[in-house]
Amino acid sequence: MANTGIGAAVARKEDGRFLHGRGQFVGDIKLAGMLDAAFVRSPVAHGRIVSIDVPEQFHEAVFTAKDLTGLKTIRANSGLKGFKSSEQPPLASNKVRLVGELLAVCVGGNRALAEDVVDEVFANIEELEPVTDMLSARAPDVPLVHEEWGDNVFLETNVDTGVEAALASAPVKISRRLRMSRQCMAPLEGRGVVAEWNHRTQQLVVHTATQIPHIVRTGLAECLGLDESAVRVTAPDVGGGFGYKAILLPEELVVCWLAIHLHRPVRWLEDRREALTASANAREHYYDITLCADEEGKFLALDAKVTVDAGAYSSYPFTACLEATQVASILPGPYNFPAYRCQTWSVATNKCPILPYRGVARAGVCYALESMVDLVARKINKEPHDVRLENLITPEQMPFDNIVNKHFDSGDYPECLKRAAAAIDVEGVRKRQVLGEPDGRLVGLGMGIFNEQAAHGTAVYSAWGIPMIPGYEQAFVRFTPDGGLEVRVGIQCHGQGSETTLAQVAHEILGLDIESIKIVHGDTELSPYSTGTWGSRVMVMSGGAVATACEKLCERIQLIGAHLLQAELEDTQVEDGYVKAPSGQISLIDVARTWYHRPQDLPADVDRQGLEVTAGYKLRRDDGTFSYAAHAAVLAVDPHFGTVEIIKYVVVEDGGVLINPMIVDGQILGGAAQGIGTALYEEMPFDENGQPLFSTLADYVLPGATEVPNIHIEHMETPSPYSLFGQKGIGEGGAIGSVAAVTNAVNDALCRVGAEVCETPMTPRRILTAIQDAKSQRESVGT
Amino acid sequence: MEYKAPSSIDEAVMLLAQANGKAHVLAGGTDLLVQIRAGFTKPTLVVDVKNILELRTISVADDGVCIGAAVTGAELGEHDAVKAAWPGLVEATELIGSTQIQGRASLGGNLCNASPAADTVPALVAASAICLIAGPNGQREAPVEQIVTGPGQTSLKNSEFVVQFQLPKKLPRSADAYLRFIPRTEMDIAVVGAGVNLTLDKKGICQQARVALGAVAPTVLLVEAGAKALIGSTLDDAALDKLRAAASAACNPIDDKRGTVEFRVDVAGVLAKRAVLIAKQRAEMN
Incomplete structure (x- = not known):
């Protein structure tokens, strides 16, 4: 068998469905009775909302900030001293602070109908002078984005090991002013969300194009005032992220609120114009x-x-x-x-x-x-x-x-x-x-x-003021009765090929055919909690967790295998899909079948934890x-x-x-x-x-x-x-x-x-x- | 919206003449269908002219070449005789859109869409192309440069449409070239375009020249001062510098996010000069 473990250039397991056009993205999800949402967005960068006028006949299809009862603002606070907090309302209520900020949401039987309603809503905004240049934004007497701050600085930091001597005496001293322009991220698929309330499970079910399903769940639960267990976030196939899908969107909050209060599934699919001008x-x-x-x-x-x-x-x-x-x-x-x-x-x-x-x-x-x-x-x-070369750190x-x-x-x-x-x-x-x-x-x-x-x-993250980032990941693995392996991870794969690489890691430990290893991800209901896929952490952390869980599973399989082979545990090893002993070998599939279907063949004192393991991994x-x-x-x-x-x-x-x-x-x-x-x-x-x-x-x-x-x-x-x-x-x-x-x-x-x-x-x-x-x-x- | 696909010029003229409300002529549809979908235009009638033989035919005769207005870019690009005689026009056509668009887009559509940035128009103008136009009063002829009167505007009267483009007899030691500037390398709309057509004598002295610029004014410009700078010269550096200056001087571009006025003016001069050099090299080999 060709090597399919670590180091093998295995073809991507997930590509079959993509190449056949059978990927399932948020835009492919259609639910009975689903409404489409479209947003009224601010046409000005800075202003005070005087009124948002909705013609009488559209009152039931249009929602503004005052309608969104019980919805909290988005607050993302840095843990660093001096950080000034901003409150981002899901729909603007008093002030607008950027072109494209959400003013109202309109719903219709499809996106075109919802957009027709958008055209009927008039936002009366008293314009304020905007701040558009970051350098002049720090000058005195400029308009303030957040008046209560007194200036326009979220945070100032300072590192200084003492440079004055070098500045005064260095033989070569070069200074420049360099600019890197504002860019837009452009994943092939934009953002999108479909939300529905499930009466049976008493859960808000949110399908969203995200890299961080668990964090979105936490954010949604907090802002909507729901228990975390009442929110399920699934990220289906996601067409690229690059960071743009590692945030909680105000649009997600609004759509979820609508789904709860209208008792209908509600969908919003971002168009490219929205992504470019108002978001990414x-x-x-x-x-x-x-x-x-x-x-x-x-x-x-x-x-x-x-x-x-x-x-x-x-x-x-x-x-x-x-x-x-x-x-x-x-x-x-x-x-x-x-x-x-x-x-x-x-x-x-x-x-x-x-x-x-x-x-x-x-x-x-x-x-x-x-x-x-x-x-x-x-x-x-x-x-x-x-x-x-003169200045690089050397291997020594x-x-x-x-x-x-x-x-x-x-x-x-x-x-x-x-x-x-x-x-x-x-x-x-x-x-x-x-x-x-x-x-x-x-x-x-x-x-x-x-x-x-x-x-x-x-x-590292807390030093950057970002709380809640653990240095570990967990994975759940289950050896199924037919000898397959289910691997559940909290990360989300949106193009990285993790459905393949994590299977390679599991194969490395257990020797199972990677085709029989299934990576399950992108669903808060099915996987261990995780901060998701970002920061180039999946292969190291999630890969480590999958390996650790597989090693633990391997020990249990080996124990059962040794018993079935009537061999001493230390005389056995797991290799190429078999538990091997000097007396013979037994396939892992037979071990699985024995555990699930022939418990009478197991010893009375068998390890009752079975062939399911959740294990965590932390870097050294x-x-x-x-x-x-x-x-x-x-x-x-x-x-x-x-x-x-x-x-x-x-x-x-x-x-x-x-x-x-x-x-x-x-x-x-x-x-x-x-x-x-x-x-x-x-x-x-x-x-x-x-x-x-x-x-x-x-x-x-x-x-x-x-x-x-x-x-x-x-x-x-x-x-x-x-x-x-x-x-x-x-x-x-x-x-x-x-x-x-x-x-x-x-x-x-x-x-x-x-x-x-x-x-x-x-x-x-x-x-x-x-x-x-x-x-x-x-x-x-x-x- | 009604869709008709007549098979003769007369039938098409009649349909257009009898139309109640807004009627559009459809060739490849690479502009029109996008505009309809975006709601920019709401025609009551669309007359598809792709079934009319005259509009789909390329004919080569001693006195010149006729290209049907609905001939696609791909068809033109595979036509050896046209490619040999008018390489500049063919390369301008092939710059439009992608391979898929090439299978649809036509010279007639590119002209009548009346975008200041149309790639084929400077090439057609430089080539002294004449449009054959059909209408209720029969057929008439007009030089290409008289068709577009402003962005989205043409001089075609109600129920008129372009049937074909007539290119003159190709003289010995003459050739055309087209260049454009875009911020990408493919699949974009010209920020500046330059078409040139030259005829040299045996000594390499320029006898005839036409220089046309796109995307630097509301309509494609025929830069006569540019031609003047070239005629009578051996296309030496002095003549080329004069041409460059004349081309830049003729520009009257808008300042937009795709290019500032200064940038377009400057690039137009350089493009014209480079197009002349390509045309010169081709003419010397003819």
């Missing part, structure tokens, strides 16, 4: 950053003031400060810094709340830091990867506690960088740059190296695992159009022991595509009135098949000493290093004409403007 916002960082080094490029200090535009509300459960607080703790990257200072502000504006997005904070941090590394290299006339230093006490578990960062440099052929590119291109384009080479903390637990350290990777890109910039073509792209990644290398490659490829989008294409701009300017995918430019190059991936496999099999979380890395590799390559190309872009995405317009500015500057110097 992410990123938006501003860095005022200084990197100090000696003449050789050895780093002396890093000093940064970082502002994150967190939008109007703190989203549940990860809060408005998820990005900024993480920035402060991960900005030093994979490097050794002797001195570090970082101030952060999570600023409230009249825009959509920013939500966690794959590579939370890290994509911005890696972009900012790696941009600075290239600038230092340029200043001292060294190859950027040599400056990186592992495990390593960095300047902010991040505990890096294992790896050979310099080797990773060297392999990327070799694969991208740095010398060849440099020669090509000297020769120039026949078509006049400017070739650039860029690299980005990072480490990705993953599967980190309680201590709360710091989790640190996968890492170096991305390298060669691209050509057209100096007249400002367009960019990526010519070559390389990733060298170390994800520890790989459970399924094919799936890891898929994660890297998809993430890199998203990072290329961040670097070159994706931006959600707002005008000065707080109006989102892009409302379709024609304007919001996502990279497509023709923009994403062939990506060459190489693996290193340094086991983590802290995880069960040495595996590391790698879910987000692709989206992290790619931004820096591409932006550094653009600026490497542009430095040949003295230009530099300090903002993502590096669009044709920004690149042309930078080239023009450089030209004007040269001319003014010349005269």
Whole structure:
């Protein structure tokens, strides 16, 4: 039998149903008597609601805040001192704080009818001046998003190990102001929810496109005033999440309230316009950053003031400060810094709340830091990867506690960088740059190296102000009478292939055919409590829990098998689907049949716990695992159009022991595509009135098949000493290093004409403007 | 809404003339069906012209090429004679939409949808294409550049529709080219488009030139000053710089989220220049 355990590139078990169009998403769920909901949304970014006028004939189809009796506001509080709490009402009651905020909900027999009612509702709003820019939002005398705060800052943090000496004396000191624009997450499937009240079980049953069914259940129960046992959340097939589905939506609350009070199933399916303009916002960082080094490029200090535009509300459960607080703790990257200072502000504006997005904070941090590394290299006339090598943590230093006490578990960062440099052929590119291109384009080479903390637990999250994140997971396994294995996990698989990889883990322990192993997930009624799928934690934590539960089950199977084989327990072993003893062997299926169907063959003192086990797993350290990777890109910039073509792209990644290398490659490829989008294409701009300017995918430019190059991936496999099999979380890395590799390559190309872009995405317009500015500057110097 | 699919020009004209309320001509439907679904237009009658032979035929004769207004992009892209004679027009057509759209979209639809950003229109204008138009008063001819009068507006009178495009006889040492700028690399709508058609003499001196720009004004622009800059030159750097300046000067674009005024003006000049270089290279080989 071909290996289907750890390390095998097994084809994904779940793909059959998707490839045949038989996946079941929220939009596929149709319940008898179901109503569709559509929302009346605020047309203005900031204002006071005077009245919401509903024509008489629609009174029964329209609900406003005053109708939603008993529904509490959404509060997501950071545990950090000084955090200012925001209250997000499911439907706005007094003020609106962003375009697209929910004002009223309309129901109809289908979405079109509900939308027709939306058109009849008139919101009378007294407009207030909005705050749309995070930098001016901190100025005195600006309008306040939340008046009771007295300013527009959710939270300010400060880390300082003492940088003044280095700032005063460093031979090389580079400062920049860098911006990462606001983006929208764009999973293929938008958000969607169907809710119904089940009279038999006295339960609210909620089918929702979520990554975190258990947390949504907790949030719903709290806001609706229900017992948790009266809420069942199921996430069916979910078409991508990236963080956008790791929140509790006000829409979910409203739809649930309607289902309870109308005694009918109610559905809301988000359309792309709603996602883009009113919901799926992410990123938006501003860095005022200084990197100090000696003449050789050895780093002396890093000093940064970082502002994150967190939008109007703190989203549940990860809060408005998820990005900024993480920035402060991960900005030093994979490097050794002797001195570090970082101030952060999570600023409230009249825009959509920013939500966690794959590579939370890290994509911005890696972009900012790696941009600075290239600038230092340029200043001292060294190859950027040599400056990186000068400062990377070495394998001899592992495990390593960095300047902010991040505990890096294992790896050979310099080797990773060297392999990327070799694969991208740095010398060849440099020669090509000297020769120039026949078509006049400017070739650039860029690299980005990072480490990705993953599967980190309680201590780390509470330091970021995020409570309720455990450093463990549980799994339930049941050996069924026919010899199959049911594995129930609280995580939710929305594209990661966990139905396959977790089966591989179970196979590794029990030797059962992975086709007979069924992973059950995404249903609060069927699985152990879990915070769900996010933070690159599933393979490490849930994988650990599945293995631990299988090991316990294995012991019980072995005990019964030994009895049936009349062998001593210590003379038996479980292997390839059999309990084996010197006297013979018995298949696991026969053990199952005996337990369930022939109890007379079991000893009287048999272990009564049977063939069902719930077990938990916790990493050896709360710091989790640190996968890492170096991305390298060669691209050509057209100096007249400002367009960019990526010519070559390389990733060298170390994800520890790989459970399924094919799936890891898929994660890297998809993430890199998203990072290329961040670097070159994706931006959600707002005008000065707080109006989102892009409302379709024609304007919001996502990279497509023709923009994403062939990506060459190489693996290193340094086991983590802290995880069960040495595996590391790698879910987000692709989206992290790619931004820096591409932006550094653009600026490497542009430095040949003295230009530099300090903002993502590096669009044709920004690149042309930078080239023009450089030209004007040269001319003014010349005269 | 009534749907009719006549098989002759006369029948189509009659249906359109007798229509009560708003009537639309349907070719590939890649614009019209989207507009109907979105509620932008609510026709009482849709006349599908795909069953009319003249609109679906490509004919090549000594005096030029005729392309039926409802010939699809895919059909045009596989027509060797048209590809050889008018590569610029064919590449403009093939830039429209995806493979699936190519199986439907037509030159006639692209023109009469009257988008300032239509890809084939600058190429047709540069090629001096003439439209054959059918209507209640018989048939008439008009140059392509006279059809579109503004965004979504055409000079076609009630019940008139375009039957075919007549491209002139291809002269020796002449060629066309079309380029567009989009923020992606595929599947997008032109931020700027430039079509060029050139004729050189044996010494490489430009005898005739037409330069047309899309998406930089309410209608496609025929840039005569650009042509003037090229005619009589060997298409040297000085002439190309003049062309670039003329093309930029002719632009009157809007400032929108897809491109600022400055960006469009600048890119239009560069595009025109690059399209000339491609056309020149092709003309030299003819």
